[in-house]
Amino acid sequence: MAAGTVSRFSGLLGRFQPQLARLMSSGAHGEEGSARMWKALTYFVALPGVAVSMLNVFLKSHQGEHERPEFVAYPHLRIRSKGSGRITAEVIEHLERLALVDFGNQEAVARLEKAIAFADRLHAVDTDGVAPMESVLEDRCLYLRPDNVVEGNCAEEVLQNSHRVVEEYFVAPPGNIPLPKLDEQEPFSHG
Amino acid sequence: MAAPVLCRLWSGRRWALAYINRGSRHGAGTPTGSRSSGKREQSSVVQQPLITAEKPRKGEHKWAAVVGLEIHAQISSNSKLFSGSQVHFAAPPNSLVSFFDASLPGTLPVLNRRCVEAAVMTGLALNCRINKKSLFDRKHYFYADLPAGYQITQQRLPIAVNGSLAYSVFVGKKRSQVINKTVRIKQIQLEQDSGKSLHDDLRSQTLIDLNRAEGQLRVDANISVHHPGEPLGVRTEVKNLNSARFLAKAIDYEIQRQISELENGGEILNETRSFDYKLGCTVPMRDKEGKQDYRFIPEPNLPPLLLYDSASLPAGTDPQQVINIDRIRERLPELPSVTRDKLIQQYGMLPEHSLTLLNEVGLLEFFQNVIKETRAEPKKVTSWVLNTFLGFLKQQNLAVSESPVTPSALAELLNLLDRKTISSSAAKQVFAELWKSEGKTPAQIVSEKKLELMQDRETLEQLCHATMEQHPHVVMDMKKGNPRAINKLIGLVRKATLSRADPTVIKEILEKKLSA
Numbered sequence: 001m002a003a004g005t006v007s008r009f010s011g012l013l014g015r016f017q018p019q020l021a022r023l024m025s026s027g028a029h030g031e032e033g034s035a036r037m038w039k040a041l042t043y044f045v046a047l048p049g050v051a052v053s054m055l056n057v058f059l060k061s062h063q064g065e066h067e068r069p070e071f072v073a074y075p076h077l078r079i080r081s082k083g084s085g086r087i088t089a090e091v092i093e094h095l096e097r098l099a100l101v102d103f104g105n106q107e108a109v110a111r112l113e114k115a116i117a118f119a120d121r122l123h124a125v126d127t128d129g130v131a132p133m134e135s136v137l138e139d140r141c142l143y144l145r146p147d148n149v150v151e152g153n154c155a156e157e158v159l160q161n162s163h164r165v166v167e168e169y170f171v172a173p174p175g176n177i178p179l180p181k182l183d184e185q186e187p188f189s190h191g
Numbered sequence: 192m193a194a195p196v197l198c199r200l201w202s203g204r205r206w207a208l209a210y211i212n213r214g215s216r217h218g219a220g221t222p223t224g225s226r227s228s229g230k231r232e233q234s235s236v237v238q239q240p241l242i243t244a245e246k247p248r249k250g251e252h253k254w255a256a257v258v259g260l261e262i263h264a265q266i267s268s269n270s271k272l273f274s275g276s277q278v279h280f281a282a283p284p285n286s287l288v289s290f291f292d293a294s295l296p297g298t299l300p301v302l303n304r305r306c307v308e309a310a311v312m313t314g315l316a317l318n319c320r321i322n323k324k325s326l327f328d329r330k331h332y333f334y335a336d337l338p339a340g341y342q343i344t345q346q347r348l349p350i351a352v353n354g355s356l357a358y359s360v361f362v363g364k365k366r367s368q369v370i371n372k373t374v375r376i377k378q379i380q381l382e383q384d385s386g387k388s389l390h391d392d393l394r395s396q397t398l399i400d401l402n403r404a405e406g407q408l409r410v411d412a413n414i415s416v417h418h419p420g421e422p423l424g425v426r427t428e429v430k431n432l433n434s435a436r437f438l439a440k441a442i443d444y445e446i447q448r449q450i451s452e453l454e455n456g457g458e459i460l461n462e463t464r465s466f467d468y469k470l471g472c473t474v475p476m477r478d479k480e481g482k483q484d485y486r487f488i489p490e491p492n493l494p495p496l497l498l499y500d501s502a503s504l505p506a507g508t509d510p511q512q513v514i515n516i517d518r519i520r521e522r523l524p525e526l527p528s529v530t531r532d533k534l535i536q537q538y539g540m541l542p543e544h545s546l547t548l549l550n551e552v553g554l555l556e557f558f559q560n561v562i563k564e565t566r567a568e569p570k571k572v573t574s575w576v577l578n579t580f581l582g583f584l585k586q587q588n589l590a591v592s593e594s595p596v597t598p599s600a601l602a603e604l605l606n607l608l609d610r611k612t613i614s615s616s617a618a619k620q621v622f623a624e625l626w627k628s629e630g631k632t633p634a635q636i637v638s639e640k641k642l643e644l645m646q647d648r649e650t651l652e653q654l655c656h657a658t659m660e661q662h663p664h665v666v667m668d669m670k671k672g673n674p675r676a677i678n679k680l681i682g683l684v685r686k687a688t689l690s691r692a693d694p695t696v697i698k699e700i701l702e703k704k705l706s707a
Contacts, residue, residue: 152276172335
């Protein structure tokens with residue numbers, strides 16, 4: 001598909017080529033004219049535009065200022081596995097239980113280690129004195145809904161997704177099926 | 192899926208607290224243990240008071256127990272915390288479930304304004320600092336009644352922190368002494384409630400109802416022991432407590448268990464335990480998986496919750512979209528401690544009486560209605576309401592609203608007593624008659640049963656004279672100076688008058704006669 005795109009692109013270029021040539025030739029004497037035009041644009045449009053934008057940002061920065069509460073870290077932030085970045089079998093087992101993922105084989109674990117190493121490069125950025133961002137939505141307004149009943153009452157629809165239903169109840173297994181420990185046997189993979 | 196259930200606040204996993212499934216629930220929660228409920232939207236507000244109790248033991252070291260309570264209370268609202276489905280108790284299963292509550296992909300939480308107001312009111316009533324900016328987090332764990340796999344809560348930066356609650360305890364042999372105590376409230380947070388699971392052991396399955404809103408108040412206790420001065424011990428969490436009495440029993444048992452375990456050289460596991468009502472002890476609940484890791488992350492679908500006060504309110508904003516803490520503070524009803532103080536000031540009531548008056552639903556209103564219509568002294572009214580009236584109610588296990596005696600009837604009775612138309616023993620008889628609710632007024636009962644006090648002094652004097660003549664030996668006893676003899680004579684006169692005479696008047700007449 002890439003090749004096709006390139007050929008289409010060069011085809012398009014080919015169509016414009018004579019037009020470009022005409023522009024060039026007509027502007028030969030107007031070279032100065034066009035240079036003047038660009039100069040004018042720079043001084044009267046581009047630079048004032050930049051100045052106005054800077055002013056806007058400067059004003060906005062004062063307007064939106066509200067003091068941020070002290071950052072409260074999650075207790076599990078910045079946990080580093082001991083050693084040279086190798087993840088222990090214990091951690092893998094813990095992750096498998098928590099997230100119900102199956103790391104299956106050594107290659108999957110290696111991929112995980114690479115992903116962590118990749119993310120670790122964030123530490124190269126010096127964030128001293130910079131308040132952490134909570135989320136990309138942090139400057140948005142949280143919409144407050146009035147306390148009215150506007151939905152629900154659709155048990156049949158909601159139950160349609162369930163594999164098994166008993167008298168309008170969803171049916172689930174009796175409890176969480178416990179995962180066997182690593183030393184006991186091979187951990188079975190979850191569907 | 193949170194039904195707004197209040198009260199912070201927090202079923203096994205389901206918690207209703209407040210605020211909480213189906214309804215909004217408030218849950219009181221510790222940072223690690225908030226109840227979560229699944230899809231139902233419930234707001235839960237979580238608060239966590241900490242109580243330290245001294246527990247001296249024989250031996251050199253003293254033990255101190257530290258107890259934290261996670262209270263889940265359902266917020267009273269029409270729709271759930273994060274969805275517009277209804278909050279209603281005992282509805283057909285899954286009938287109050289919207290697509291968001293069922294955790295269908297593509298649905299998003301939309302915060303209920305009423306739940307935020309309720310959380311702020313709770314925070315203000317409990318002297319908390321209201322966080323003008325609070326955040327929502329996700330708490331992950333797997334269970335069938337939590338279809339999303341996580342619960343939206345406010346673990347890191349909740350809506351209110353650092354409050355306190357002052358309360359009174361009755362102590363002493365007759366529970367007549369009142370001690371005032373304070374407990375700290377660590378935080379109040381809004382939280383979803385999870386669904387309801389019905390375990391069908393016969394068919395080895397669990398039935399899930401995502402309506403939520405089980406009960407209105409749930410409590411979990413976190414208990415640890417340590418030696419004063421040393422760091423805090425490992426704590427255990429006790430769930431499945433649904434009354435204050437069992438809560439106290441469970442905490443006492445767990446403290447003792449931990450102390451014995453540690454004194455015998457064992458160690459305490461950080462685990463979740465359940466309270467067995469029949470055996471009166473705590474038993475381990477979950478399988479030994481070690482500490483639950485909830486993998487908290489910020490809720491990506493909800494921006495921070497910003498609250499304002501009158502000073503910081505930005506101009507030109509839609510009033511429906513902003514919450515003004517000062518406005519809410521103005522709308523707070525009179526808090527119980529203020530009411531109690533007023534009663535003590537106005538009526539010279541004892542603090543313990545004011546506590547009893549406020550602890551019974553509707554009793555304060557009853558009391559105030561009686562006061563309005565009677566000329567009797569407030570102390571008399573207090574005594575009648577708290578002793579006689581409440582006594583009758585409790586005997587038949589009735590609520591104030593179910594009382595057969597109306598405030599006007601009691602007021603009329605007390606007026607008769609005040610005017611000395613009847614004696615106090617006659618009044619009690621009349622009250623018992625009123626309780627049968629045969630539709631008669633106190634005045635009617637008094638005239639029917641001829642309970643009026645004798646007003647005619649002459650007749651009374653004649654009766655006294657007659658009685659004294661009939662019982663000369665008692666009169667001799669009295670003349671000898673036996674104080675109890677006069678009581679016997681009073682009793683005889685009273686019998687003669689069929690209890691229609693005022694004992695104090697009888698005594699006066701007799702003494703006069705004797706001295707004559």
